[in-house]
Amino acid sequence: MAGADSLTGIEEAMARLEAYMQGLVESPVLWLSAPARHLLSAGGKRLRAALVFRAAQLGGRPIAPQTVYAAAAVELVHAASLVHDDLIDQSPHRRGQPTIHEKWHHDAAVLVGDYLFALAARAIALTGEIRVLEAIAEAAVAICEGEISTVDQVEPLEVALESYRLKIGRKTASLFGAAGRIGAICGGAAEETVAAMGAFGYALGMAFQIVDDVLDYVGDEHLLGKPAGGDLRRGLITLPLIYAVAHDDSDGLLRRAVARFGEPFPPEEFAAVLQRVQNSSGPRLAREEALRYYEQALKHLQVVTEPEQRSPLEEIARRVVERTY
Amino acid sequence: MAGADSLTGIEEAMARLEAYMQGLVESPVLWLSAPARHLLSAGGKRLRAALVFRAAQLGGRPIAPQTVYAAAAVELVHAASLVHDDLIDQSPHRRGQPTIHEKWHHDAAVLVGDYLFALAARAIALTGEIRVLEAIAEAAVAICEGEISTVDQVEPLEVALESYRLKIGRKTASLFGAAGRIGAICGGAAEETVAAMGAFGYALGMAFQIVDDVLDYVGDEHLLGKPAGGDLRRGLITLPLIYAVAHDDSDGLLRRAVARFGEPFPPEEFAAVLQRVQNSSGPRLAREEALRYYEQALKHLQVVTEPEQRSPLEEIARRVVERTY
Numbered sequence: 001m002a003g004a005d006s007l008t009g010i011e012e013a014m015a016r017l018e019a020y021m022q023g024l025v026e027s028p029v030l031w032l033s034a035p036a037r038h039l040l041s042a043g044g045k046r047l048r049a050a051l052v053f054r055a056a057q058l059g060g061r062p063i064a065p066q067t068v069y070a071a072a073a074v075e076l077v078h079a080a081s082l083v084h085d086d087l088i089d090q091s092p093h094r095r096g097q098p099t100i101h102e103k104w105h106h107d108a109a110v111l112v113g114d115y116l117f118a119l120a121a122r123a124i125a126l127t128g129e130i131r132v133l134e135a136i137a138e139a140a141v142a143i144c145e146g147e148i149s150t151v152d153q154v155e156p157l158e159v160a161l162e163s164y165r166l167k168i169g170r171k172t173a174s175l176f177g178a179a180g181r182i183g184a185i186c187g188g189a190a191e192e193t194v195a196a197m198g199a200f201g202y203a204l205g206m207a208f209q210i211v212d213d214v215l216d217y218v219g220d221e222h223l224l225g226k227p228a229g230g231d232l233r234r235g236l237i238t239l240p241l242i243y244a245v246a247h248d249d250s251d252g253l254l255r256r257a258v259a260r261f262g263e264p265f266p267p268e269e270f271a272a273v274l275q276r277v278q279n280s281s282g283p284r285l286a287r288e289e290a291l292r293y294y295e296q297a298l299k300h301l302q303v304v305t306e307p308e309q310r311s312p313l314e315e316i317a318r319r320v321v322e323r324t325y
Numbered sequence: 326m327a328g329a330d331s332l333t334g335i336e337e338a339m340a341r342l343e344a345y346m347q348g349l350v351e352s353p354v355l356w357l358s359a360p361a362r363h364l365l366s367a368g369g370k371r372l373r374a375a376l377v378f379r380a381a382q383l384g385g386r387p388i389a390p391q392t393v394y395a396a397a398a399v400e401l402v403h404a405a406s407l408v409h410d411d412l413i414d415q416s417p418h419r420r421g422q423p424t425i426h427e428k429w430h431h432d433a434a435v436l437v438g439d440y441l442f443a444l445a446a447r448a449i450a451l452t453g454e455i456r457v458l459e460a461i462a463e464a465a466v467a468i469c470e471g472e473i474s475t476v477d478q479v480e481p482l483e484v485a486l487e488s489y490r491l492k493i494g495r496k497t498a499s500l501f502g503a504a505g506r507i508g509a510i511c512g513g514a515a516e517e518t519v520a521a522m523g524a525f526g527y528a529l530g531m532a533f534q535i536v537d538d539v540l541d542y543v544g545d546e547h548l549l550g551k552p553a554g555g556d557l558r559r560g561l562i563t564l565p566l567i568y569a570v571a572h573d574d575s576d577g578l579l580r581r582a583v584a585r586f587g588e589p590f591p592p593e594e595f596a597a598v599l600q601r602v603q604n605s606s607g608p609r610l611a612r613e614e615a616l617r618y619y620e621q622a623l624k625h626l627q628v629v630t631e632p633e634q635r636s637p638l639e640e641i642a643r644r645v646v647e648r649t650y
Contacts, residue, residue, distance in 0.1 A: 113435075114442070115466070115469040118468070121462035122462040133455075137449070143443070144440040
């Protein structure tokens, strides 16, 4: 049963996670610490860590200290990928804060990302569980492949949908899937539950990314800490745009804009295109797709027979689809 | 004893390593594969892999397939760090080939480096040995810290030497140390041998980096595939320069040049400063220091009592200090 060193519950596990991550970024090399600390304190939702902990609790045992390292590893891989992602996209802000390459320097962003990856590897080593490494390594490979895969056409609809799903599956859902798997592994769950938690996490990650892409068009700019239409401005084809083209582009305004992605957007045209997507059925249809992934995620929870064990995971899933920022 | 799947010796292990690494870079995302393949085929010496294999053979057993994954992981971490290192230093060439950011694009260099790190993590998972992860994770953290630590003064001599040793210890020796350790671990060696192989690798890595820094001043430009004086041009303080200032700078030519590091170098002044270092006792004194690390490395081999087991490791050490490119 629970060893002397087990944690009592999710609040304690979350507090240990924060303490561990803050301790990590006190590198002997101060210049690295400042950007890393900036990043880790920028108020992430720790949704992936919560998924690890909740999946770990399925076995009915208290959360073990090794689970905190596993959750930290997932959050560190996520943070590392954000730093390099923002650098490549040249995004000036993330959660209302300046990004690393903006606040410090381009080289700092390369190095801070690498440093966070390396710290993730160290955290995984501390779990002492090679299956945690397996799951996170697969996700890390997928994230790189997702970062580089492109959605380069809005039609035919089925082709556009397929490349969009492939990209977000790799870029986002893979790490949510890993979080579900490794939580179940750390909790000592049976292989069937490990697989179900991986599938739950993956479907949830799909829903998460679609909601993210919808909010990029119709979210509250103050809550999000960034102006609407960032993806459109950067020429990224996401689900709301794909559905808007399919259903509300009889005059070809959107198709013409997409054909010129890569060239700078004249301000008036940008406003017209953004408004067209916002007022189209695109955001609603995308949100409905997110809900289908949410329902798919809930189905994978059926492997958990006790309702009181299922409900915290259902709660995480609800937070993902109901979030407004 | 040796299972059916064991490898017969170092040649077969090396061939399997190359096959594994070439297979790795056939990513489904073609655009990532091309730069990754360019990098991995650019003819590295595979010195770190050889160290893993030779340390693994100490136990007297055939090299196991898991050892190939461990060696691949070390080479992949090394390759990943080179890509980001070249990007940050803006080096146009590496081993006579254009660097990734030169041949493709800045973003490609960020992503290819990340991808190689992720592939390294997957290779480590395939070893099934958490101690391999421990060793490589420590080295990966150290490499980041080494990349960012600076040698920002040439005197007082002791201070300059200390910051130089600290930097190369993290940047280079840490991964050689990990290679020695994990080879011994994969070979099933006792903890005393694992520690000795780690210390052997670390000392050898110090010698390797010093020889590298000497060759940057006095190596054959054709063999190296790059012009002499690259470190000087980029304003990097390395051991030959530190010793040159301490012994052959009575007119202050070198000190004045170092004080202006960061500003562009007028071509005539650059030639004069380069020649001064080349003709000073700096390169010779640095090489003597490399030899002291070489001898220190050999001492750690005393834990290996059989001369025929020791000699391949002695041979690797000789290659490190005798290399001319």
